[in-house]
Amino acid sequence: QSALTQPPSASGSPGQSVTISCTGSSSDVGYYDYVSWYQQYPGKGPKLLIYQVVKRPSGVPDRFSGSKSGNTASLTVSGLQAEDEADYYCSSYAGSHNFVLFGGGTKLTVL
Amino acid sequence: QMQLVQSGDEVEKPGASVKLSCKASGYSFLYYYVHWLRQAPGQGPEWMARINPRGGIANYAQRFQGRVIVTRDVSTRTVDMEVTGLRSDDTAVYYCARDGMDGDYDGWYFDLWGRGTLVTVSS
Numbered sequence: 671q672s673a674l675t676q677p678p679s680a681s682g683s684p685g686q687s688v689t690i691s692c693t694g695s696s697s698d699v700g701y702y703d704y705v706s707w708y709q710q711y712p713g714k715g716p717k718l719l720i721y722q723v724v725k726r727p728s729g730v731p732d733r734f735s736g737s738k739s740g741n742t743a744s745l746t747v748s749g750l751q752a753e754d755e756a757d758y759y760c761s762s763y764a765g766s767h768n769f770v771l772f773g774g775g776t777k778l779t780v781l
Numbered sequence: 782q783m784q785l786v787q788s789g790d791e792v793e794k795p796g797a798s799v800k801l802s803c804k805a806s807g808y809s810f811l812y813y814y815v816h817w818l819r820q821a822p823g824q825g826p827e828w829m830a831r832i833n834p835r836g837g838i839a840n841y842a843q844r845f846q847g848r849v850i851v852t853r854d855v856s857t858r859t860v861d862m863e864v865t866g867l868r869s870d871d872t873a874v875y876y877c878a879r880d881g882m883d884g885d886y887d888g889w890y891f892d893l894w895g896r897g898t899l900v901t902v903s904s
Contacts, residue, residue: 706890708826715897716826721881721890759825763889767843770816770828770889 673771692760700741704763783807785895803877
């Protein structure tokens with residue numbers, strides 16, 4: 671069981687928007703603004719999409735956006751494209767014992 | 782070109798130790814923490830440890846304390862991680878990754894990843 675909770679699957683049609691949630695606790699997601707999101711294709715390493723809740727690295731399309739409310743962070747993918755079909759993972763800093771926690775991942779399917 | 786190049790896949794028996802390597806290039810090695818994470822089949826990544834290349838100080842997730850050692854060699858720009866007392870549930874792809882913040886700041890996000898090293902633990 672992962673420390674952060676994500677829905678196992680999400681789906682949407684091309685052009686639609688999809689939001690993936692990531693629920694933690696008041697000791698991690700709710701306390702620190704160190705939430706990040708990663709995209710991973712099968713057999714490949716993760717790629718950074720969002721860091722510090724809302725920031726986007728250069729080269730990541732602005733179709734990807736992050737937010738946080740209380741103990742839940744969210745990743746929204748707007749204008750879905752076929753290439754967005756992948757696994758998505760959230761992570762959060764959680765203090766000096768566990769340091770960083772990850773979610774179990776959400777498989778995004780573009781219908 | 783910034784990259785982290787990891788050592789090759791390993792097959793080990795239960796109880797053995799394995800040492801993984803991660804060589805950095807294309808950026809200022811001393812100024813970014815290097816982290817180790819692993820990903821078991823079908824699961825999310827798991828953070829294991831990090832090291833500050835400048836001072837060589839490492840931090841470990843509580844569950845890996847005493848079983849994992851991370852070191853660095855500044856002259857070769859390499860970070861190594863040794864895992865001892867291997868068990869079957871240590872079977873995973875092990876990644877090294879660079880912290881996204883430079884200097885003395887903590888970013889706690891990973892903007893550059895190695896390709897991963899598959900460690901299989903089996904009798």
